Amino acid sequence: xxxxxxxxxxxxxxxxxxxxxxxxxxxxxxxxxxxxxxxxxxxxxxxxxxxxxxxxxxxxxxxxxxxxxxxxxxxxxxxxxxxxxxxxxxxxxxxxxxxxxxxxxxxxxxxxxxxxxxxxxxxxxxxxxxxxxxxxxxxxxxxxxxxxxxxxxxxxxxxxxxxxxxxxxxxxxxxxxxxxxxxxxxxxxxxxxxxxxxxxxxxxxxxxxxxxxxxxxxxxxxxxxxxxxxxxxxxxxxxxxxxxxxxxxxxxxxxxxxxxxxxxxxxxxxxxxxxxxxxxxxxxxxxxxxxxxxxxxxxxxxxxxxxxxxxxxxxxxxxxxxxxxxxxxxxxxxxxxxxxxxxxxxxxxxxxxxxxxxxxxxxxxxxxxxxxxxxxxxxxxxxxxxxxxxxxxxxxxx
Ligand code: GP9
Ligand code: MN
Numbered sequence: 001x002x003x004x005x006x007x008x009x010x011x012x013x014x015x016x017x018x019x020x021x022x023x024x025x026x027x028x029x030x031x032x033x034x035x036x037x038x039x040x041x042x043x044x045x046x047x048x049x050x051x052x053x054x055x056x057x058x059x060x061x062x063x064x065x066x067x068x069x070x071x072x073x074x075x076x077x078x079x080x081x082x083x084x085x086x087x088x089x090x091x092x093x094x095x096x097x098x099x100x101x102x103x104x105x106x107x108x109x110x111x112x113x114x115x116x117x118x119x120x121x122x123x124x125x126x127x128x129x130x131x132x133x134x135x136x137x138x139x140x141x142x143x144x145x146x147x148x149x150x151x152x153x154x155x156x157x158x159x160x161x162x163x164x165x166x167x168x169x170x171x172x173x174x175x176x177x178x179x180x181x182x183x184x185x186x187x188x189x190x191x192x193x194x195x196x197x198x199x200x201x202x203x204x205x206x207x208x209x210x211x212x213x214x215x216x217x218x219x220x221x222x223x224x225x226x227x228x229x230x231x232x233x234x235x236x237x238x239x240x241x242x243x244x245x246x247x248x249x250x251x252x253x254x255x256x257x258x259x260x261x262x263x264x265x266x267x268x269x270x271x272x273x274x275x276x277x278x279x280x281x282x283x284x285x286x287x288x289x290x291x292x293x294x295x296x297x298x299x300x301x302x303x304x305x306x307x308x309x310x311x312x313x314x315x316x317x318x319x320x321x322x323x324x325x326x327x328x329x330x331x332x333x334x335x336x337x338x339x340x341x342x343x344x345x346x347x348x349x350x351x352x353x354x355x356x357x358x359x360x361x362x363x364x365x366x367x368x369x370x371x372x373x374x375x376x377x378x379x380x381x382x383x384x385x386x387x388x389x390x391x392x393x394x395x396x397x398x
Contacts, residue, residue, distance in 0.1 A: 005393040008384045012323055020331040022065075024316035026247035026290050031114070031185040031315065032237075033249045035082065036226065037193045038256030041068070041283035043223050049207045053224050056231035057250070061287045063295045064248075067329060070286035073303040074254040075341040079189065080132035082253035085304040087111065087141050089324035091385040094341055098389060099137040106394040108322055110308050111142035114185050117317045120144045122180065124173050125189040126152055126164025147176055160200065166192040166229035167203075174236050182245070190229065193222040193256065213264035219256055244291050249311060251304065252284025275353050276363040279346060286329075288314070301336035301346055302329045321397050325385055339378050347374070 044061070046053045074081035077097025084098045085091065087110045092098060098105075111121035122145045129135040129148035138146050149163055158168040170188065177186060192199070197218035206224040208217040230250070237243040257265060262273035265281075273281070286307075306326035312319065313328045327334055336348035344353040350371055351358040357371035358364065388394060 003384070003387055005388070005396045008388060008393065009323055009397060011380060011384055012325055015327050017327055017331045017333045019313055020328065020333075022330040023313050025293060026314040027316045028183055029247045029290070029315070030180075030183050030242070030245055031119070031249065031311065032246050033086070033185065033187040034230065034233075034251070035079065035187065035189045036230075036250055036252045036285060037079070037190045038195065038219075038254065039193060039223060039226065039252035039285060040255055040257065040281060041070075041252065041285050042281060043220075044285060046220075048209060048220060051206055053206060053220055054227040056227045056234075057285065057287065060230075060234075060250075060289055061285075061295070064287045064289040065293075065296050065298060065330075066288075067286040067298050067300065067302065068283070069299055069301045069336075069346075070251075070284060070329075071282050071301075071303045071338045071340070071346065072252060072254045072284045073305055073338065073340055077132070079253045080134070080137075082251070082304055083187075083189075085326075086251070086307045089305055089308040089326040090388060091305060091325060091339075091382055092341060093386065093389060097132060100133045102389055102392070103133055103136045103140050105140065105389065105392045107141060108319060108324075108394060108397075109141040110311065111144075111185070113312055113317050113319045114315075115142055115144075116320065117315070118183065120181055120184045122147065122176075122184060123187040123189070124169070124176070125149075126154065126159070126166075126169045126191050127162045127189075131162075147173065151176070160192065161194055161196075161198045162191050164191065165203070166190045166226055167232060170229055170233035171236065174240055174242075177237075177242060178240055188233075190226055192229070193219075193226045195256065197222040197256075199225055209268050211264040211267045213261050216257060216261050216264040216268065223256075246291070247314060248287075248289040249307070250285060250287040250289070251307065252286075254284070255282060257281075274363070275356065276351055276358050276360075279344060279351050279353050282340070290314075298329055300329050300334050301338050301348060302326070302334070303338040303340075305339075323388070323394060323397060325381060339381050341382070343378060343382065345374060345378050350374075 080097045080099040081092035124147045208220045266273045309328040339345045352371040359366045
């Protein structure tokens with residue numbers, strides 16, 4: 001195959017849209033990215049026994065830019081796929097994790113762009129630094145520092161499942177944050193809301209449903225705990241005087257409940273989870289909070305591949321060289337579109353999944369031609385991105 005990088009560069013550059021009126025709104029601010037482990041959007045605004053499952057996030061999104069039609073686009077690389085997309089605006093591979101498979105490649109990354117604007121770039125995570133090959137891949141992506149399990153005090157009492165619980169994780173991160181030279185970026189990868197959603201009794205803050213699947217029931221309790229950890233983090237940031245100068249970007253990394261649990265979820269919702277509902281369950285939160293900026297809802301349909309251009313626009317940072325498959329979510333000119341790794345996609349009006357075209361609003365099957373006119377574009381996006389990764393083609397961009 002003789003596709004060369006200039007053809008791919010032309011393809012992605014054609015998608016570029018004019019900067020929106022939100023360009024530079026957070027210029028010079030410290031960037032706080034929070035990866036919400038396994039957090040699906042349907043949990044926001046959900047109540048159980050009259051209590052909200054995510055009381056803090058619900059309030060926060062009112063005072064934030066909120067994107068109710070934002071989807072995860074991850075595949076087998078899970079958290080690492082989400083990190084990869086956000087840092088590179090490329091799609092993940094259909095098998096395995098790019099973090100593990102291609103850590104030697106050239107990438108045009110978010111940390112690199114931030115570095116070029118004099119930011120120091122940091123990642124925080126309460127698990128071992130080798131997990132998902134982060135230690136190596138972070139170097140490739142240009143991170144200055146990775147605060148991992150060994151940088152925290154992790155005991156039997158303050159850890160569960162993969163590592164440090166979210167509340168002590170944020171608490172112990174504050175002193176490190178205080179010491180960072182400004183401006184900085186700091187990514188926080190939360191962990192407690194991870195399959196199979198284990199939680200000690202003392203950390204349970206909400207009643208849970210009684211479906212046939214314990215995993216589904218427990219998911220509510222760990223989401224509630226995660227929400228509490230974010231609330232406390234915001235309080236600690238304020239107390240440390242770090243809040244005002246920051247922009248907070250919170251995103252769900254991928255689904256928490258796989259297809260296996262659709263029956264139990266259907267039981268909870270009192271309706272069957274068909275293919276259309278399943279796609280809609282792939283929505284994850286995206287909340288961008290900028291202190292002193294008014295909240296706004298952006299209805300645009302988009303996904304994780306779009307986050308890098310969105311963040312760079314808010315910070316008004318221009319990359320020296322770029323090749324982004326995503327486009328900023330801020331512009332009203334943006335085309336509503338999200339493509340999933342398996343070739344499914346969602347537009348303003350359609351959902352294409354499992355070889356079938358659906359009307360998004362009614363959930364009914366619709367004329368296949370409506371979907372098929374997008375097939376070429378979808379194929380190009382995924383193929384070109386794969387070519388960049390497999391051929392390490394960014395080496396050849398001038
Ligand atoms: C582990 C964390 C969770 O370090 O990234 O991994 P996941 O299984 O969600 O990819
Ligand atoms: Mn994850």
